């Protein structure tokens with residue numbers, strides 16, 4: 001029982017730390033699609049998404 005409570009506290013703390021990082025613009029980027037052709041930029045781009053807050057950004061190649 002004590003172990004489960006400790007685990008839950010650690011998880012909540014991790015989640016809060018993640019939000020703090022995101023608000024400080026330190027996102028956890030994960031590749032969504034590699035080398036997609038973006039018409040707007042007229043070149044290949046890689047779409048990245050933050051696994052914590054869901055924000056997306058494009059990486060121009």
Ligand SMILES: [Zn+2]
Pocket residue numbers: 022026027028050051052053054055
């Ligand atoms: Zn984020």
